[in-house]
Structure formats: structure tokens, C-alpha cells
Amino acid sequence: xxxxxxxxKHLITATGQRVTLRCSPRxxxxxVYWYQQSLDQGLQFLIQYYNGExxxxxxxxxxxxxxxxxDLHSELNLSSLELGDSALYFCASSVARxxxxxxxxxxxxxTRLTVV
Amino acid sequence: xxxxxxxxxxxxxxxxxxxxxxxxxxxxxxxxxWYRQDPGKSLESLFVLxxxxxxxxxxxxxxxxxxxxRLSTLHITAAVHDLSATYFCxxxxxxxxxxxTRLTVKx
Numbered sequence: 148x149x150x151x152x153x154x155x156k157h158l159i160t161a162t163g164q165r166v167t168l169r170c171s172p173r174x175x176x177x178x179v180y181w182y183q184q185s186l187d188q189g190l191q192f193l194i195q196y197y198n199g200e201x202x203x204x205x206x207x208x209x210x211x212x213x214x215x216x217x218d219l220h221s222e223l224n225l226s227s228l229e230l231g232d233s234a235l236y237f238c239a240s241s242v243a244r245x246x247x248x249x250x251x252x253x254x255x256x257x258t259r260l261t262v263v
Numbered sequence: 264x265x266x267x268x269x270x271x272x273x274x275x276x277x278x279x280x281x282x283x284x285x286x287x288x289x290x291x292x293x294x295x296x297w298y299r300q301d302p303g304k305s306l307e308s309l310f311v312l313x314x315x316x317x318x319x320x321x322x323x324x325x326x327x328x329x330x331x332x333r334l335s336t337l338h339i340t341a342a343v344h345d346l347s348a349t350y351f352c353x354x355x356x357x358x359x360x361x362x363x364t365r366l367t368v369k370x
Binding site: 195 | 362
């Protein structure tokens with residue numbers, strides 16, 4: 148158990164809908180990362196937050212948004228869902244005490260999203 | 264933008280053989296990570312490499328980092344079936360991942 152908790156584990160929804168994925172980082176970790184893993188595109192970096200602020204942004208679609216709350220948990224919002232958004236979404240957290248992550252990130256078990 | 268390339272993408276090995284997986288990246292970085300992922304599972308951290316010339320070993324796996332060449336290697340010694348998995352390298356503070364190397368070790 149990495150200590151990173153993601154909910155829900157599985158999610159099935161229809162095209163055009165909106166969903167929210169939740170991530171609770173390891174205790175004390177300030178940095179949260181979101182990744183999308185699909186069969187044909189590998190592990191794509193979406194966005195990183197550090198202590199509530201956006202730190203880095205990857206290939207995140209405009210239909211997707213994220214935030215990190217004062218208690219450090221994070222949510223990834225996916226809207227106007229398309230079939231191609233079906234994937235495994237991972238959250239990871241790391242210590243990053245000084246805004247520079249010197250340790251590895253620990254991954255949650257992922258949320259498997261299926262859009263039908 | 265940082266690009267991370269791994270090769271090979273697929274690797275089939277016989278038990279007992281040695282092989283090396285390569286991770287190249289496009290811009291300067293002083294940190295590199297190796298992860299393992301079993302099918303349908305999450306990612307497990309293997310190594311953290313934080314300086315030029317860093318070498319770390321765990322069991323049959325050894326990772327090294329050459330920041331000047333922007334290259335990391337993951338060397339597998341005397342492979343066993345339990346090493347079958349997908350191996351990823353990740354680079355930089357925002358942890359950009361390579362495409363992964365799917366390793367299959369056959370008896």
C-alpha cells in the first residue's frame with residue numbers, strides 16, 4: 148500500500164457527462180501529480196500541484212481541470228466526456244518540501260474510467 | 264518540452280540472460296526515476312537517481328545515470344520470470360515518463 152488513495156476505483160459513464168476523480172496523497176506529501184494511462188498512449192502527464200498551487204501542466208485537455216485543496220487532497224474533473232477518454236487515471240504524491248521534489252512519487256491504485 | 268525515450272519497447276528474454284534497457288531524455292535534468300508496473304496494477308518505485316554517475320542496485324536490477332549524455336540504463340542480470348513487467352523511466356521535477364519497456368522473461 149503506497150498510502151495514496153484514489154476514489155472511485157471504477158467508473159462507468161456516458162459520453163457527454165462529467166465526472167470527478169479524487170486523490171488523497173500520502174500523509175505529509177505536498178505535491179500531487181495526475182496521469183492518464185491508455186493502451187495506445189502510455190502514461191501521459193496531465194498536471195502537477197504543489198501545496199495548492201499549479202506547478203506544471205502537461206497534455207491536459209481544456210475539458211479537464213484539477214485542483215488541490217487546503218487539506219492537500221486533489222480532484223480531477225473531466226467534462227464533456229468522449230469515448231477516447233476511457234483510460235486508467237493515476238494520482239501520485241511526493242514529499243517536495245522545498246518545491247523541488249528530491250524523492251520519488253508514490254502512486255495510487257488508479258481510477259479506471261470507461262466512457263460508453 | 265522534455266522528451267523521454269525508452270528502448271526497446273518490447274523485450275523478450277530467456278531466464279538467466281542479461282540485458283539492458285535504455286532511457287534517453289532531451290533536456291538537462293538532475294533526477295531520474297525507474298518504476299515497475301505489473302499488468303493491471305499501479306506503479307512501484309524501483310530507483311531514484313539524483314546525480315551524474317549515480318548507480319543503484321537492487322537484486323538483479325541495476326540502474327545508472329549519465330546526466331551529460333542524458334542517458335540512464337536499467338541492467339537486468341540473470342533474468343527470472345518474476346521480473347516480467349513493464350518498466351518505466353521518468354525524468355525531471357514534474358516526472359515525465361517514457362513509453363515503457365514491456366519485459367517478458369521466458370523459461
